[in-house]
Amino acid sequence: MKxxxxxxxxxxxxxxxxxxxxxxxxxxxxxxxxxxSEWKGFNxxxxxxxxxxSLALAGLPACTRQPIGRIVPxxxxxxxxxxxxxxxxxxxxxxxxxxxxxxxxxxxxHPTKIEGNPGHPGSLGATNIFHQAALLDLYDPDRSQAVLQxxxxxxxxxxxxxxxxxxxxxxxxxxxxxxxxxxxxxSPALHHQIQTLLKQFPEAKWHQYEPANRDxxxxxxxxxxxxxxxPQYHFDKAKVVVSLDSDFLSLHPNGIxxxxxxxxxxxxxSPQTEMSRLYVIESSPTVTGSNADxxxxxxxxxxxxxxxxxxxxxxxxxxxxxxxxxADWISAIAGDxxxxxxxxxxxxxxxQPATVHALxxxxxxxxxxxxxxVTYTECAEANPVNQNTSLREL
Numbered sequence: 001m002k003x004x005x006x007x008x009x010x011x012x013x014x015x016x017x018x019x020x021x022x023x024x025x026x027x028x029x030x031x032x033x034x035x036x037s038e039w040k041g042f043n044x045x046x047x048x049x050x051x052x053x054s055l056a057l058a059g060l061p062a063c064t065r066q067p068i069g070r071i072v073p074x075x076x077x078x079x080x081x082x083x084x085x086x087x088x089x090x091x092x093x094x095x096x097x098x099x100x101x102x103x104x105x106x107x108x109x110h111p112t113k114i115e116g117n118p119g120h121p122g123s124l125g126a127t128n129i130f131h132q133a134a135l136l137d138l139y140d141p142d143r144s145q146a147v148l149q150x151x152x153x154x155x156x157x158x159x160x161x162x163x164x165x166x167x168x169x170x171x172x173x174x175x176x177x178x179x180x181x182x183x184x185x186x187s188p189a190l191h192h193q194i195q196t197l198l199k200q201f202p203e204a205k206w207h208q209y210e211p212a213n214r215d216x217x218x219x220x221x222x223x224x225x226x227x228x229x230x231p232q233y234h235f236d237k238a239k240v241v242v243s244l245d246s247d248f249l250s251l252h253p254n255g256i257x258x259x260x261x262x263x264x265x266x267x268x269x270s271p272q273t274e275m276s277r278l279y280v281i282e283s284s285p286t287v288t289g290s291n292a293d294x295x296x297x298x299x300x301x302x303x304x305x306x307x308x309x310x311x312x313x314x315x316x317x318x319x320x321x322x323x324x325x326x327a328d329w330i331s332a333i334a335g336d337x338x339x340x341x342x343x344x345x346x347x348x349x350x351x352q353p354a355t356v357h358a359l360x361x362x363x364x365x366x367x368x369x370x371x372x373x374v375t376y377t378e379c380a381e382a383n384p385v386n387q388n389t390s391l392r393e394l
Contacts, residue, residue, distance in 0.1 A: 083108060090117055095130055096210060097184025097381060098122075098253035102131060111138060116256065123256050167201075175201020179394055183210050184381055191382035206383065209391040214253075214350050218384055220357020221376075228384050229376040231347075231361070235276075236261035238345040238373045240336050242279045242310070244356055245303050246349035247286035266291075279333050281306055282349075296329060303352060307359045310334055310346075314366055316359075342368040 016024040074081075081087065087106050092099040101120025105113040114135050116123035137143065146153040170178050178201050185191055185208065198204055221229045233248065235241065235258055246252070249259045265276040280292035283300035298306065309326070312318060313334035337344045344367055348360040364374045 078109075081108065086112070092120075093131055093134060094186070096212070096214065096253055097186045099186065100127075100131065100256065102127065111135060121257065122254060124260050126256050126260060128250065128256055170201060170204070173203065175204030178204035180204065180206045181394060182206070182208055184208055184213070184387075186380045186382060188382065205393075207390045207394040208383065208385055209387045209394075212251075212350075213387040215386050215388055216352060216354050217348075217350050217357060218379070219354035219386070220348065221361065223354050223358040224361040225376075228379045230379050232375045232377055233258065233345055233347060234261065234373050234375070235345065236264050238262075238265070238343060238369075239274075239276050240279075240340045240344040241276060242333055242337065242344070242346045243281065243288055243292075244307055244346065244348040244360060245282045245300065245352050246347045247282075247288045248347055249291065250287040251350075262291075277336065279336075283351075294329070294333075300351065304356050306330065307348070307352075307356045311359050311363055314338065314363055316362065316366075337363070337367055342372045344369055345373050 012018040014024070084107075089104045089106060091102050091104055093102055094100075100123050101117035102123070103115045103117050104111050105115070112135075114127060114131050116126040116131075118125035147156055147159045148154065149159070167178070170176070175198075180194060180197070182194075185194070194206055198206060218228050221227070221231070233254075235248075241262070247255075249255055249262060252258060262276070262278075268275050277294070278288075278292045279294045279296070280286075280289045281296045281298060281303055282289050283298060283303065289295055289297075308316075308318060309330050310333060313331055314337065337346070344364075346360045346363045346367075346369075348357045364370050370376075
């Protein structure tokens with residue numbers, strides 16, 4: 001508020017000041033409002049005493065003896081290393097045997113940040129939660145610092161000596177007692193090394209196992225095509241996506257690329273004015289399900305029946321006891337897929353049985369999606385096997 005007079009403008013901070021009330025006149029003579037200098041029986045002096053004592057107690061732990069630490073300069077400083085200036089390294093990290101290109105930021109030999117490699121088609125410069133958590137694992141105090149034998153630290157030289165002694169005893173038996181257990185292998189170099197070892201020991205066996213494996217995915221393609229192939233999904237071209245218990249935006253070997261491609265069709269902007277639609281039928285909450293336009297929670301055992309019913313709506317013929325699930329939303333999904341022939345994707349989750357994967361392949365082919373939104377390549381695994389069966393054999 002202001003009032004103009006010949007000598008200039010007058011300003012007031014409140015209506016009380018403008019009116020010149022008695023309460024405002026009294027406040028001019030007090031530093032604080034009434035009661036501000038007293039708090040639950042404490043005056044301002046006592047409060048400052050307690051505050052000072054609290055600060056003194058808080059600083060007491062700093063008076064303890066700290067371990068002596070010395071900063072030692074490099075005797076022979078590594079080439080290209082400048083203290084305080086980060087270095088960046090291109091590398092790759094495997095999850096379930098499938099590699100993702102990464103860029104790692106390092107300070108004086110210590111990795112500090114992980115980002116995706118923009119030049120890698122699987123990441124396009126992005127990462128997921130597993131890649132970010134891998135950096136913390138490098139500094140885990142429980143991480144093994146040495147080779148262990150029966151829980152006790154051993155030297156690497158002793159391990160190599162013991163290994164060669166065991167291999168020497170296997171030569172006369174052609175490796176009949178030798179077993180190799182690995183995770184999923186997609187590396188051509190590692191595959192070549194294992195095959196070289198197996199040639200030296202013809203009776204030896206190679207086993208692969210991962211707790212969260214893709215046995216159903218492999219068996220589904222084998223059931224549909226007669227051979228194991230790797231489906232490649234192009235979500236940047238799909239206008240309708242149907243997920244049969246598949247978390248393709250997260251828990252998928254190509255999940256990072258899927259998320260990038262899928263999000264590109266979820267932005268309604270010129271010249272693109274329509275968004276893609278996502279139908280998710282799942283048994284437990286997932287990242288993909290949280291992005292669904294239409295979400296249908298079902299028990300895991302019920303999804304196979306829905307897959308048969310959806311295929312039947314699209315023209316597949318089964319016996320009277322299969323594919324009889326009848327729901328309006330199944331018909332709506334089938335109609336939407338048919339209207340967008342060649343522009344849709346039906347994808348099954350790795351936990352679903354092989355029949356669901358085979359049905360998804362049939363539906364994609366029947367709808368004309370194969371060759372457009374879905375393509376098939378050779379299996380990326382060096383030695384694709386049923387991993388549960390392989391572990392039982394071991």
